[in-house]
Amino acid sequence: ETGVTQSPTHLIKTRGQQVTLRCSSQSGHNTVSWYQQALGQGPQFIFQYYREEENGRGNFPPRFSGLQFPNYSSELNVNALELDDSALYLCASSGPGLAGHEQYFGPGTRLTVT
């Protein structure tokens, strides 16, 4: 196990609703990245947070937003949910002493939008 935890495990929402997903990074890790993994696909980078600031963003619309807290835990918020938002949402943490690409993934949150 990586020490990265995510909640909830599963979630069902209706189109148009808003959702908040949570991630607790591994102890000592100050960088959190979020990825979206559609069924049968590889994860796609959404954005990264470093010391509570957004540090980079992938090709996702502004209705995908995030936060990182002083304890380095993080939230992913998605507004105006669409059916195509149904996916596994993964967070990954990294930190001091690790190369930037050394990211440790949590188990993910499975979001279903109906």
Next chain:
Amino acid sequence: GESVGLHLPTLSVQEGDNSIINCAYSNSASDYFIWYKQESGKGPQFIIDIRSNMDKRQGQRVTVLLNKTVKHLSLQIAATQPGDSAVYFCAENIPHGAQKLVFGQGTRLTINP
């Protein structure tokens, strides 16, 4: 554009045989290439990485080969075991601001007894 792809979506091997999983990439600026293993219901698990200035790296039962001339990456698993059954992803790290991993579609490896 950025893309990391895989030649084979599925691979079936006999237990004890060696497995080779291939991957093509397109971004010359990537500084690291990484292989991840993802079991059902779990997040991707780091297996091995290779820096862009290397062409081979060995781990425990795994070897990664990098051919920058043809932008090709492979993962070799020796003496495949039932526990190796999973989906394997290659990923490239693009070091522009955020350390952004670009993943391929994945190859499902199944082990026949």
